[in-house]
Structure formats: C-alpha cells, structure tokens
Amino acid sequence: MSGGIESLAGAARPADLAADVCVIGSGCGGATVARVLAEAGREVVVLEEGPDRTGLELTQRDAEMYDQLYMDRGGRSTDDLAISVLSARVLGGGGVINASDVVPIPHGVLAHWRRRFGLGELTDDALAPFAARALEDLSASRVEEAQINRANALLRRGAERAGLRGEVMLHNRVGCQGMGTCLIGCPLNAKRNPRFVAIPAAVAAGARFFTRARARLIEGASAEVKAVHVRTLDARGYRETGELVVRAPIVIVACNAVASAELLLRSGLGNAHVGRNLILQPQLPIVARFAEPVNAFRGIPQAYAITELEVEDHPEHGLWGSRVEAIMGTPGIVSTLMPFVGRESERMMAQYDRIAASLLLAPDAPSGHVEAGEHGRPRIRYTHADEHKARLRAAARVAARAYLAAGAIEVLVPCVPPVVVRGERDLSRLDSMSLRPASAPLLSAHQQGTLRMTGSASSGAVDPDGLVRGTRGVYAMDASIFPSSASSHTMAPILTMARYLAEKLAARSG
Numbered sequence: 001m002s003g004g005i006e007s008l009a010g011a012a013r014p015a016d017l018a019a020d021v022c023v024i025g026s027g028c029g030g031a032t033v034a035r036v037l038a039e040a041g042r043e044v045v046v047l048e049e050g051p052d053r054t055g056l057e058l059t060q061r062d063a064e065m066y067d068q069l070y071m072d073r074g075g076r077s078t079d080d081l082a083i084s085v086l087s088a089r090v091l092g093g094g095g096v097i098n099a100s101d102v103v104p105i106p107h108g109v110l111a112h113w114r115r116r117f118g119l120g121e122l123t124d125d126a127l128a129p130f131a132a133r134a135l136e137d138l139s140a141s142r143v144e145e146a147q148i149n150r151a152n153a154l155l156r157r158g159a160e161r162a163g164l165r166g167e168v169m170l171h172n173r174v175g176c177q178g179m180g181t182c183l184i185g186c187p188l189n190a191k192r193n194p195r196f197v198a199i200p201a202a203v204a205a206g207a208r209f210f211t212r213a214r215a216r217l218i219e220g221a222s223a224e225v226k227a228v229h230v231r232t233l234d235a236r237g238y239r240e241t242g243e244l245v246v247r248a249p250i251v252i253v254a255c256n257a258v259a260s261a262e263l264l265l266r267s268g269l270g271n272a273h274v275g276r277n278l279i280l281q282p283q284l285p286i287v288a289r290f291a292e293p294v295n296a297f298r299g300i301p302q303a304y305a306i307t308e309l310e311v312e313d314h315p316e317h318g319l320w321g322s323r324v325e326a327i328m329g330t331p332g333i334v335s336t337l338m339p340f341v342g343r344e345s346e347r348m349m350a351q352y353d354r355i356a357a358s359l360l361l362a363p364d365a366p367s368g369h370v371e372a373g374e375h376g377r378p379r380i381r382y383t384h385a386d387e388h389k390a391r392l393r394a395a396a397r398v399a400a401r402a403y404l405a406a407g408a409i410e411v412l413v414p415c416v417p418p419v420v421v422r423g424e425r426d427l428s429r430l431d432s433m434s435l436r437p438a439s440a441p442l443l444s445a446h447q448q449g450t451l452r453m454t455g456s457a458s459s460g461a462v463d464p465d466g467l468v469r470g471t472r473g474v475y476a477m478d479a480s481i482f483p484s485s486a487s488s489h490t491m492a493p494i495l496t497m498a499r500y501l502a503e504k505l506a507a508r509s510g
C-alpha cells in the first residue's frame, strides 16, 4: 500500500476507509506507533484533527499560529479558569510547538511505577533500548555553549553564584539558527519532531495520514472490527464539513491526555478510571528585569534549568519538588501574561529587550478529572492543591535568588497583585503571593494520566499492554497512560513508551 499525507479539509463525503489499525492523533505517541506498526507490515490509517504546517507556513505570527497550531486556539483551560491547558492541534502534535527540551523518564519514576502501580515489567533494563531509540529519533544533544543565549546564561550565572544545582539541557534541534519562536513552530524545520522523523518513516512504510479529520466516536469496542466515526473540518479547522467511517480491528487513541479520555468517555468506553487522575504539572512564569539589554527573544528560549529542588525518587510521588527553566515568549505571549493594562502594560513592554523569564515547573499528584463536555469539547476539573502552590513559592524563591545574584534590578511574579522582589530582604514576599484561581498566569503543557496504566484493573484504565480495559482491541499510547509524572518534560517519555507498547502489539498480533 502506498502511504501519504492527505488533507480532508472541506470534504463533504469522502470515501469510508478500512485498515488493520486506526491511530487517532499524529503527535508524539500516535506518529510513533503508526511508524512501528506500518514498518511491521500493518495497514495503518492515522486521523489528525489539525493541519499539516511546515517551513514558511509557520509564520512566527502569534495570533495566526495559536489559531492554527494549538487546540482550541490556545484558549483551553480548567473549569475554574485557573490554569491554561495548552496542547497542539497539528500534524506531528506537540513536537511542532513545544520548547524542544528532552528529558527521559528518570529511573526513580520507573521504580515508583513498579512499586506503586504494579507495573513490574517496566524495569530499567526492559525500557533502556526504547529510551535510547527515542533519543536517537530526536537526535538529542546537549545545547552547545555557543547556542546559550544571554537570558539563559544570566540564569546560569546567577545559579552558580548562589550555589544552586543546575544543568544545560538536552534538546532535539538540528540546524537551529536561534530564531526563538519554537513555541509557535520553527520555520526552518530545525526540530527533529515526529513531523520530520516518525511521520516520513511511517509514510514510507505505507501509513496513510489524514489531516482535518476529527474522530468523534468509536463504535463496537468489543466487536472484531470497530467503526471510528470521523468528521472532516474546513481548511481553517473552525467548522465540521463532512463525515466518514474508518473500520479497523485495532484502534489506538493518541490524542493527548485530555482529548483521548474525552473521546473514550464520549464513546462510552472503558472502566470507571477513564478521565480520572489527570496530571497537569501547572507552571508559573517569573520575570527578571535587567538594566542592560538581554534580548531574550533571540536564540534558543529554554536551554538551562536550575534543578536544586527537584527530586526524582520521592518515595510517595516519584518525580517531585520543582525546577526553574529559562524561557522567553513572543511579545504577544509576554504581554498577555503580564497583569498590567494601559500605560503600565506599555511601560512593561517597552522593557521587553531587558527582561529574562523563567518557568517554575512542579509535578503534581494525579488529581484532576476530564469529562465529555457540551459541543463535543472536554471539561477539565482540577483543584490546585495548596501543597503544589507551596512548591511553586519555593521555586520562585530559588529563581529570584538566582536572578538577583545575576544582577537583576527586580524580579516579578505576574500574579494579581504582582509580587516584586528587589533584594534578598524582599524574598519573603514570595511566600504570600496569591495563586487563587484566575489571579496568576498558570499554565499546563504536560497533561498526563487520564487513562493511567496499572497492573490491576481496580486501579487504572489501561493494562500494561496499553489495552483499554473493558474493550477488545482499543488501546491508548500517548501521555494519558502515565500513572504519575513521567518526567519534567513528556515528549521523550512518550516516544519511549509508545514504541515499547507498539512493538509489543506488533509481536502479539503478528
């Protein structure tokens, strides 16, 4: 069979399709399993709600790119509007819009999964070849010294002066020219994400990818052949224009943790754990103002992390604590994250070239809940735990100490009211910063856990093969399966686990 990428944009009644495997979602999980199964000789159809955008179609314009590359145009949030829930809607998924940081699953996390979730077969030895393959597919390398921009260098200098542990991160860029717009796509195609690695390989092996194709319902989950009901979308992805059915004995959901759970719930599939145990890893930005230009918008945005407070083998939680990572947003992102309007906002943005920013990242306990909401969109319920807020406050102290040590005039947490730190004596102000719903620009980029994998049916939605319990031949192979935070960054862990599960499936169904 000859593979390819076909847009169904605007199609009213495209022909129904049949295959051995229907994969829903073409991101880190979906593209990987499509490749493995196509290379194992299966006929694979992949459905992707987003468009295919590469090269100069990635225009570096905020509004246009949020509209075209992000789920719900970047406007998705928790029910109480406390946390912005960001994920991709584009061929290749999150890899196209993410910050390209590569952090494999720590050993302590695997040990936690074995101990706490009965996943005994996930030993370091069993996963090592898959983790290595993920790094190879990502062309992962340490960011080179010459590529570390001034904003990242300042955070590192401050951390070193303050005696804080940190590291230059691994990334998946090749041929990067430091244009700085990774979060809205790379016009140079410099990210070695699924769009340029797994998808071309899957197509070469015969997989067929259909874009602007939204899976709405999976029918016949216990039948030999399932029917996936699909709606086509218009070219901009605003309206549904037509429908078709894909029939396959094996269906793999890989729509990202929120959308995968929502699709199963809407289809009435799985056990009582479907949609529960959502992990959001809420992140909080922090900004430092310097007297001289930093030009943080030039170069690789996220290259250095302070890991002083991070714990990889917490006995109760696995990955825990917090970390601080330099980052920079485009003017559109920065201005919307700042709690200022009018003149104040103007004054702040006039300093755009003098600010450096970081994200405070802290893993959270699985506690949220996805529901199938109205109008075919998910509802995300999540209560931001006081304990998590405390770890964010501790991370803010670490970031502020580093920035002050690097010579920042002031450090600001953009919550309402903003917290401003101008010296060591002000650090205690961070302990009282408000993190009430909608009073701080909290965001989630690493949703996980809604179909968590466990050894026992009484504690999770999918079994150690990725099979959705209560179905015959419906699997989950994306971020939804992680029973606790897989890493501070999820792309490499998903590539690892997706290949591991897909190879097992190929061997079983061969």
Ligand SMILES: Cc1cc2nc3c(=O)[nH]c(=O)nc-3n(C[C@H](O)[C@H](O)[C@H](O)COP(=O)(O)OP(=O)(O)OC[C@H]3O[C@@H](n4cnc5c(N)ncnc54)[C@H](O)[C@@H]3O)c2cc1C
Binding pocket: 024, 025, 026, 027, 028, 029, 030, 047, 048, 049, 050, 086, 087, 088, 089, 090, 091, 092, 093, 094, 095, 097, 098, 099, 100, 101, 102, 103, 183, 213, 214, 215, 216, 254, 255, 256, 257, 259, 260, 263, 444, 445, 446, 447, 477, 478, 479, 480, 489, 490, 491, 492, 494
């Ligand atoms: C802004 C941002 C920055 C990030 N930075 C990093 C980073 O630096 N390093 C890192 O490791 N991770 C990062 N991540 C996280 C990482 O990219 C994601 O965890 C990862 O992409 C999730 O993989 P996935 O396979 O679960 O889903 P995705 O890669 O999100 O793919 C899911 C795909 O399914 C499609 N889809 C959804 N519903 C349907 C449907 N009903 N029908 C058809 N298609 C559907 C979506 O359009 C999407 O393309 C970042 C994420 C974001 C949002």
Ligand code: SF4
Binding pocket: 173, 175, 176, 177, 178, 179, 180, 181, 182, 185, 186, 187, 188, 189, 190, 191, 299, 300, 301
């Ligand atoms: S920093 Fe590198 S990877 Fe990011 S958008 Fe620019 S060229 Fe692409």
